[in-house]
Amino acid sequence: MPYNLYESVCNYKKWQYKLQICIEQHDGIDTEKQQQKTTFEPLINETSVDSTKAEIIASSTKILFLPINQKSGYTASSNVPSSIHLRQLINIRQIKKKEKTKNGFLNSLSEKKRSKRTRPFVEPTTLHTQNANVNKDSTDSLRLSMPIINAEDQEALTSISPILTDKSTELSSESAPSMSHRAFAPIEEDTGIDDQEQKSKTCLLTYTDTKSPFRWILKRLVIELKTNEEADIFCMQLTKCLSMLKERPKHLLAFVNPLCGKGKGRPIYEKKIRTLFDEAQVNVDTIYTERANHARDYIRDETLKKYDGIICVGGDGMFSELCHGLLLKTITESNLDINEPRINLIRPETRIGIIPAGSTDAVVYGTTGMNDPITSALQIITGESLLIDLTTIHSEQGFVRFMATMMAYGFFGDIIHSSESWRCLGPFRYDLAGFKQFLRNKSYDCKLSITLSPADASLHHSSELGASQPLQVTTTKQKLIQHTTRTDDTLKEIVSPRAQFCNRNCDKCSVDDSKTDPEFRLPLQIEKQGRYTTINCLNMPCRCKKSKYGMSPFVHLGDGSFDLILVERSWRLGFLRFLWQVASDSRQIDQLANVERYRVYEVLIKPELINSKQPSYWSCDGELISGNEIQIRVHRQALNLFARGIVFEQDENINKLKKAEKQTFFSWFRSKK
Numbered sequence: 001m002p003y004n005l006y007e008s009v010c011n012y013k014k015w016q017y018k019l020q021i022c023i024e025q026h027d028g029i030d031t032e033k034q035q036q037k038t039t040f041e042p043l044i045n046e047t048s049v050d051s052t053k054a055e056i057i058a059s060s061t062k063i064l065f066l067p068i069n070q071k072s073g074y075t076a077s078s079n080v081p082s083s084i085h086l087r088q089l090i091n092i093r094q095i096k097k098k099e100k101t102k103n104g105f106l107n108s109l110s111e112k113k114r115s116k117r118t119r120p121f122v123e124p125t126t127l128h129t130q131n132a133n134v135n136k137d138s139t140d141s142l143r144l145s146m147p148i149i150n151a152e153d154q155e156a157l158t159s160i161s162p163i164l165t166d167k168s169t170e171l172s173s174e175s176a177p178s179m180s181h182r183a184f185a186p187i188e189e190d191t192g193i194d195d196q197e198q199k200s201k202t203c204l205l206t207y208t209d210t211k212s213p214f215r216w217i218l219k220r221l222v223i224e225l226k227t228n229e230e231a232d233i234f235c236m237q238l239t240k241c242l243s244m245l246k247e248r249p250k251h252l253l254a255f256v257n258p259l260c261g262k263g264k265g266r267p268i269y270e271k272k273i274r275t276l277f278d279e280a281q282v283n284v285d286t287i288y289t290e291r292a293n294h295a296r297d298y299i300r301d302e303t304l305k306k307y308d309g310i311i312c313v314g315g316d317g318m319f320s321e322l323c324h325g326l327l328l329k330t331i332t333e334s335n336l337d338i339n340e341p342r343i344n345l346i347r348p349e350t351r352i353g354i355i356p357a358g359s360t361d362a363v364v365y366g367t368t369g370m371n372d373p374i375t376s377a378l379q380i381i382t383g384e385s386l387l388i389d390l391t392t393i394h395s396e397q398g399f400v401r402f403m404a405t406m407m408a409y410g411f412f413g414d415i416i417h418s419s420e421s422w423r424c425l426g427p428f429r430y431d432l433a434g435f436k437q438f439l440r441n442k443s444y445d446c447k448l449s450i451t452l453s454p455a456d457a458s459l460h461h462s463s464e465l466g467a468s469q470p471l472q473v474t475t476t477k478q479k480l481i482q483h484t485t486r487t488d489d490t491l492k493e494i495v496s497p498r499a500q501f502c503n504r505n506c507d508k509c510s511v512d513d514s515k516t517d518p519e520f521r522l523p524l525q526i527e528k529q530g531r532y533t534t535i536n537c538l539n540m541p542c543r544c545k546k547s548k549y550g551m552s553p554f555v556h557l558g559d560g561s562f563d564l565i566l567v568e569r570s571w572r573l574g575f576l577r578f579l580w581q582v583a584s585d586s587r588q589i590d591q592l593a594n595v596e597r598y599r600v601y602e603v604l605i606k607p608e609l610i611n612s613k614q615p616s617y618w619s620c621d622g623e624l625i626s627g628n629e630i631q632i633r634v635h636r637q638a639l640n641l642f643a644r645g646i647v648f649e650q651d652e653n654i655n656k657l658k659k660a661e662k663q664t665f666f667s668w669f670r671s672k673k
């Protein structure tokens with residue numbers, strides 16, 4: 001049975017609700033009612049709460065709104081959610097009815113107007129007999145950029161407001177007999193309103209609506225309690241609970257790239273994001289970058305212990321700067337040699353966040369599902385956490401750089417090189433360079449040494465496979481399966497893993513392989529030699545506006561692997577098919593005759609200058625890099641991001657796409673030759 005930390009009755013416009021702050025059942029804590037009391041009762045008096053209790057409260061506390069008299073034909077407002085999880089709550093404060101929000105919009109009508117509409121408190125049981133005028137619902141909980149009061153609101157607010165009764169107050173206090181609100185230690189908080197306002201009985205709850213899997217929305221709810229004191233206690237209880245959410249950052253360092261995405265970084269930050277952080281009472285120190293690598297150098301050289309996280313407003317280039325700064329700092333502090341190709345990265349303690357304002361935003365698409373600055377800011381504020389893989393790139397001269405999204409040799413490397421001289425054209429330069437490279441249809445000879453990824457660490461354990469000798473190195477996946485004594489599905493799963501989106505709480509990424517010694521893993525190697533139009537390594541799906549699923553839809557963000565996509569030399573039509581699928585639906589890309597996809601732990605790419613007069617250019621995360629032989633190695637969950645991961649309704653999406661495919665004129669174009 002849940003434990004009620006607070007219980008009362010509140011009004012939202014003309015609707016009346018039983019209001020509860022409730023800690024839901026939790027193993028070992030809530031099984032016995034008696035135990036609940038001894039566990040949570042002291043919370044009211046405590047100024048500091050132990051971490052276990054804080055964790056329980058953080059994970060299982062909800063604000064419940066239970067409509068009163070709904071059964072008697074009194075429809076609840078659709079603006080009031082049935083519950084708000086503590087994790088969704090951004091801020092709670094008492095407001096004067098006149099008070100404007102920070103955006104300058106009215107949250108409620110004036111005291112005068114309200115008093116005209118508001119009737120004295122009446123028995124809730126008689127509410128249905130009032131023949132209340134139930135207006136079409138309206139919203140005062142829109143996105144920040146929209147006004148909160150609209151015409152419908154005005155209408156709703158001028159109707160009768162049902163209020164709580166003495167009887168219901170008694171009921172409330174009976175159902176939470178152990179509470180002593182008065183004894184609760186108040187928390188000092190600078191709400192920006194004076195004492196008189198703090199005693200208001202109107203409360204403003206700001207919370208995140210997470211119903212949509214991709215786009216999070218900031219909502220506001222103005223409720224009225226019976227007395228100023230009740231509102232005071234309600235706010236204090238919730239503020240205390242909010243202070244127990246340890247994963248939430250309190251102090252952030254933000255780098256804003258004023259030049260990113262055609263100069264939209266500064267306006268996005270100043271108009272949309274800063275108010276959000278203010279509202280959530282997150283302290284942000286802001287630095288506007290003045291040159292390339294400004295953020296990287298600052299992070300690497302300065303002490304950042306006082307920050308709970310570092311964020312950037314920009315594109316993938318800025319994200320890469322943050323990664324480099326933070327990882328290089330951690331490597332130096334740990335006395336590791338970054339030039340050693342077999343280095344094992346140590347995950348920095350500081351989390352990184354990114355507010356998308358770039359022209360591609362592949363990292364944000366890959367980790368939140370879309371490039372919405374407000375969604376990303378809300379995920380930072382609520383302290384979402386996502387562990388992602390990162391890869392190191394080494395050449396024969398040592399460390400080159402970290403790769404977060406994609407490394408390319410061949411077609412895409414050449415595009416980056418050609419587009420450098422057309423910078424004045426903006427993002428259009430990539431289209432132009434792409435067209436030029438497509439017409440050239442160049443291909444390059446290469447040798448590759450591919451170490452397949454342990455799809456599941458235990459499958460690679462020698463004792464598990466019952467063999468101490470390494471498996472034979474072969475040239476194709478099929479031969480690798482044939483050469484091994486094991487031909488069961490587990491090995492096939494390593495060699496040709498199932499196509500499965502990386503979901504939030506993905507089972508592949510949550511496997512704990514930290515206890516498995518990498519030395520015990522069997523090398524599942526493939527040697528390849530051929531002529532390729534492009535060789536791509538993808539650490540993320542690389543979704544963007546131009547590619548719905550990205551080049552590699554099934555790459556996992558934190559499973560200790562990346563995707564290697566090889567496109568063999570072909571006629572232009574063959575390569576056009578590949579490009580077409582990348583743009584439209586890349587889920588079956590490896591079924592094209594000229595395309596192979598491997599899930600890889602490490603790969604060594606050696607260009608061979610036999611027929612080609614000169615090698616291709618290498619590009620990594622949109623930047624040119626240099627080297628003859630390049631070795632790419634993945635580091636499992638090397639970074640902690642402020643992001644939620646993507647919540648896919650897999651089957652639903654796949655079915656929708658299948659339906660659409662049947663009707664597509666170009667569906668023939670996607671099939672294998």
Ligand SMILES: Nc1ncnc2c1ncn2[C@@H]1O[C@H](COP(=O)(O)OP(=O)(O)OP(=O)(O)O)[C@@H](O)[C@H]1O
Nearest residue numbers: 260261289290291314315316317318358359360361
């Ligand atoms: N003040 C600055 N002046 C010049 N370059 C800068 C400045 N600040 C950052 N940079 C550099 O600009 C590059 C591109 O920035 P960013 O990635 O933020 O935007 P973008 O290129 O528009 O987006 P995307 O990478 O998603 O396409 C980064 O590599 C960064 O090093």
